[in-house]
Amino acid sequence: MSNETMDGVFIDIELDEPAASDPELAKKLEEVCTVGIFKATESGTEIIAGQLDECVLCYLCEQAAPEGSLRIIKKYEDQ
Amino acid sequence: MIFYEYEARRIVEAAGIPVTRYGFCQTPEEARKIAEEIGGPTVIKSQVLTGGRMKAGGVKFADTPDEAAQYAEEILKLEINGHMPVGVLVDPKAEVKQEYYASVVWDSTAKKPLMLFSDMGGIDIEQVAEEHPDHVGRGHISNLLPVGDYEAKQVIAATGVTGSQLNRATPILAKLARLFREKDMILAEINPLAELTDGTFVALDAHMEMEAEAEGRQKQLLRKDLGIAEEDTRDSYVPSEFEKNVKEIDAADHRGVIQGKDHGFEGNLGLVIGAGGGSLTLTDAVRNQGGKPANYSEIGGNPSVAKACGLAKEVLKKDGVEKIAVMMSIVSNTRVDIVARGVIKACLELGKDPAETIAIFRIPGAWEDEGNKILDYYGVEYCDRSVSLWDAAGRAVAKIQEGAGA
Amino acid sequence: MSILLNKDTTFIVQGITGREAVNLTKECLDYGSKIVGGVTPGRKGREVHGVPVFDTVEQAVDNHGSQIDGSIVTVPPGFTKDAVIEAIDNGIKLVVVVTERIPRGDVAEMVEFAELNDARIIGPNCLGLIVPEVCKMGGIGGPAKDASKSYKPGVVGVMSRSGGMTTEISSSLTAAGLGVSTAVSIGGDAIIGSTYAELMPYFEADEETRAIVIYTEPGGRMEAQLADWQAENNSRLPIVAFMAGKFMDDESMKGMTFGHAGTIVEGKEDSATEKIKRLEAAGITVVERIDEIPDAVKERIGS
Numbered sequence: 001m002s003n004e005t006m007d008g009v010f011i012d013i014e015l016d017e018p019a020a021s022d023p024e025l026a027k028k029l030e031e032v033c034t035v036g037i038f039k040a041t042e043s044g045t046e047i048i049a050g051q052l053d054e055c056v057l058c059y060l061c062e063q064a065a066p067e068g069s070l071r072i073i074k075k076y077e078d079q
Numbered sequence: 080m081i082f083y084e085y086e087a088r089r090i091v092e093a094a095g096i097p098v099t100r101y102g103f104c105q106t107p108e109e110a111r112k113i114a115e116e117i118g119g120p121t122v123i124k125s126q127v128l129t130g131g132r133m134k135a136g137g138v139k140f141a142d143t144p145d146e147a148a149q150y151a152e153e154i155l156k157l158e159i160n161g162h163m164p165v166g167v168l169v170d171p172k173a174e175v176k177q178e179y180y181a182s183v184v185w186d187s188t189a190k191k192p193l194m195l196f197s198d199m200g201g202i203d204i205e206q207v208a209e210e211h212p213d214h215v216g217r218g219h220i221s222n223l224l225p226v227g228d229y230e231a232k233q234v235i236a237a238t239g240v241t242g243s244q245l246n247r248a249t250p251i252l253a254k255l256a257r258l259f260r261e262k263d264m265i266l267a268e269i270n271p272l273a274e275l276t277d278g279t280f281v282a283l284d285a286h287m288e289m290e291a292e293a294e295g296r297q298k299q300l301l302r303k304d305l306g307i308a309e310e311d312t313r314d315s316y317v318p319s320e321f322e323k324n325v326k327e328i329d330a331a332d333h334r335g336v337i338q339g340k341d342h343g344f345e346g347n348l349g350l351v352i353g354a355g356g357g358s359l360t361l362t363d364a365v366r367n368q369g370g371k372p373a374n375y376s377e378i379g380g381n382p383s384v385a386k387a388c389g390l391a392k393e394v395l396k397k398d399g400v401e402k403i404a405v406m407m408s409i410v411s412n413t414r415v416d417i418v419a420r421g422v423i424k425a426c427l428e429l430g431k432d433p434a435e436t437i438a439i440f441r442i443p444g445a446w447e448d449e450g451n452k453i454l455d456y457y458g459v460e461y462c463d464r465s466v467s468l469w470d471a472a473g474r475a476v477a478k479i480q481e482g483a484g485a
Numbered sequence: 486m487s488i489l490l491n492k493d494t495t496f497i498v499q500g501i502t503g504r505e506a507v508n509l510t511k512e513c514l515d516y517g518s519k520i521v522g523g524v525t526p527g528r529k530g531r532e533v534h535g536v537p538v539f540d541t542v543e544q545a546v547d548n549h550g551s552q553i554d555g556s557i558v559t560v561p562p563g564f565t566k567d568a569v570i571e572a573i574d575n576g577i578k579l580v581v582v583v584t585e586r587i588p589r590g591d592v593a594e595m596v597e598f599a600e601l602n603d604a605r606i607i608g609p610n611c612l613g614l615i616v617p618e619v620c621k622m623g624g625i626g627g628p629a630k631d632a633s634k635s636y637k638p639g640v641v642g643v644m645s646r647s648g649g650m651t652t653e654i655s656s657s658l659t660a661a662g663l664g665v666s667t668a669v670s671i672g673g674d675a676i677i678g679s680t681y682a683e684l685m686p687y688f689e690a691d692e693e694t695r696a697i698v699i700y701t702e703p704g705g706r707m708e709a710q711l712a713d714w715q716a717e718n719n720s721r722l723p724i725v726a727f728m729a730g731k732f733m734d735d736e737s738m739k740g741m742t743f744g745h746a747g748t749i750v751e752g753k754e755d756s757a758t759e760k761i762k763r764l765e766a767a768g769i770t771v772v773e774r775i776d777e778i779p780d781a782v783k784e785r786i787g788s
């Protein structure tokens with residue numbers, strides 16, 4: 001019996017370049033997300049895989065990012 | 080927090096109620112020394128978190144220090160009602176003329192503390208109340224106004240006590256009532272309250288219990304005055320592995336609340352259920368339809384996915400658990416989709432098929448449409464609010480019995 | 486009609502800037518409730534979903550210009566007693582206390598203060614009350630759109646020691662076409678502001694209400710009090726009760742605690758079996774299964 005933890009079973013987040021490398025946006029994303037999915041680093045936004053499934057679908061990150069550059073993917077919905 | 084007699088005595092003493100000059104110790108040698116200092120007959124009393132010590136042999140009368148040491152040795156080894164003592168109290172033997180009973184408890188119907196007094200002390204108060212109701216005085220005290228001595232006096236006088244006995248007992252009961260309120264007790268009892276041959280009154284035994292919710296604001300008394308350590312919870316209950324793990328998962332994250340219990344449960348159907356009332360209703364519903372719950376649990380307050388997952392995993396890891404039933408009364412705060420993610424993830428992480436493992440998912444309410452999408456994707460059977468808690472539980476039981484029959 | 490609340494009832498939220506309070510404020514406003522202010526000390530001048538925030542209840546009352554009917558108190562346990570007494574001292578007559586884990590002495594103190602001032606406390610540790618399609622005071626039923634699924638106006642008064650079960654039961658009454666006149670989540674603690682028996686006279690006086698459903702648990706003396714009330718008052722209202730937690734009567738469960746703070750069995754009288762006996766002796770119908778409630782009500786009111 002395996003007893004590992006799995007990341008991003010239900011939710012994935014895609015963040016396109018160049019937005020992903022924007023340190024200002026990274027800070028904003030870290031701030032708006034209430035479940036700690038984003039971490040601001042010097043080189044831009046790091047997505048914390050272990051937190052993805054905690055996403056509460058508030059879409060504040062999508063609103064904070066430039067139009068169309070950030071997408072929340074519900075893996076349980078047929079694309 | 081329940082107190083040992085030696086602590087309860089310190090509490091009443093600090094409130095100005097007379098006690099004998101007792102000593103607390105943990106070895107026979109110390110008991111001998113205290114008895115020598117007392118210099119007369121003593122009473123050796125087990126310090127244990129249960130009543131009725133006299134009957135169980137936990138209270139013994141010693142004439143000499145040698146005898147005191149010998150009784151202390153015996154009593155320190157004596158288990159009473161499943162409890163071991165933390166030490167013994169060495170008490171000078173009092174010259175008792177008469178034993179009385181004094182206590183204060185909550186009356187939840189009147190929503191006020193209730194003073195009780197009897198001139199038939201030393202024995203069980205319930206027995207006195209039943210056999211000699213006219214020997215029990217009662218009186219409520221206000222939660223707002225200061226407790227007047229006269230209120231205690233009325234309660235005592237109602238038992239027929241008069242003369243100097245009435246005047247000596249009155250301030251003791253009044254002080255007990257004040258301390259009950261000030262120290263957030265849910266029980267404050269002196270039994271016996273003894274009248275000595277010289278006419279004075281002393282408390283020879285005291286039982287106190289403080290409300291758990293108030294411990295935070297009674298730190299001075301608990302930590303400083305009595306020196307009780309933070310981790311000394313006095314909980315005689317020994318949690319199981321499952322119970323400990325669930326508690327740890329709950330503490331690791333402040334979002335939502337999960338609870339799990341499995342003492343007395345040994346079935347094959349794991350229950351991931353909520354909230355308070357829903358859990359009680361569902362556990363009955365499973366049992367009354369022939370199901371065998373492997374545990375009890377409560378989910379509430381919108382837990383994180385990790386928390387719901389953690390609870391489901393612990394349930395699934397229990398010996399003999401074949402399937403889990405995920406059921407709650409209609410939720411308004413907890414989110415259906417979040418719980419669905421949690422329980423499905425638990426299955427996946429343990430290498431189990433959610434469709435096979437989750438016997439039924441019945442959580443109607445907040446975000447149910449989103450939850451249903453997830454359940455559909457993984458082929459988990461679910462039902463909405465039109466299926467009662469009873470029927471949902473019945474479906475889970477039927478499924479596990481089908482499985483067993485095949 | 487309804488008890489305690491109606492379409493004109495005005496209320497405030499004490500502790501309005503807390504996370505749960507912000508949600509609850511939105512839910513109540515969406516459902517049609519009249520929230521005329523909020524109080525969080527030090528936050529005067531802010532707004533929560535358009536509701537003005539004040540430092541004191543007195544300021545909220547001054548701003549409103551006339552008497553405010555009620556208050557929802559959702560502040561930490563250590564501050565609750567003061568907040569409730571502040572509300573009552575400023576003329577508020579109905580206080581819903583949401584907060585959990587308040588020491589009993591504090592609850593008893595605020596209840597006694599309420600009695601002296603002709604005010605009524607619902608809770609603590611409760612979700613409040615709802616008059617279907619009129620207004621709600623508290624988190625009961627959840628967001629407005631969820632609440633309207635579970636609650637339709639009707640003839641049954643509901644009282645429950647469990648917040649969640651208030652909605653579960655009301656939803657089944659709604660589905661059965663009976664509907665709800667007023668549903669009250671009375672709270673799960675050992676001492677609460679309003680017990681079943683204390684709310685019965687209100688339902689008795691409400692013409693719309695034709696039956697009562699209560700959800701009960703082991704522990705406490707509240708059911709015995711209701712049985713006594715029913716026996717003494719010869720009420721026009723038939724009562725149907727559902728008792729959860731019967732498994733706690735099992736020998737193997739002795740000494741364990743489940744559910745609410747008030748669900749602690751302290752004596753024989755507190756057990757489920759004993760309570761069911763008392764309720765039945767007073768002419769109260771006790772159903773075995775939760776899904777039998779609507780039919781039992783129909784039978785008792787003869788419809």
Ligand SMILES: Nc1ncnc2c1ncn2[C@@H]1O[C@H](COP(=O)(O)OP(=O)(O)O)[C@@H](O)[C@H]1O
Nearest residue numbers: 122130131132133170171172173201270283284
């Ligand atoms: N110091 C004492 N002097 C004389 N008698 C005592 C003394 N302490 C206890 N007793 C007697 O022993 C009885 C039982 O003691 P108590 O402390 O009440 O234990 P429990 O209530 O656990 O049986 C008392 O009712 C009293 O008659």
Ligand SMILES: [Mg+2]
Nearest residue numbers: 201270271284
């Ligand atoms: Mg005793």
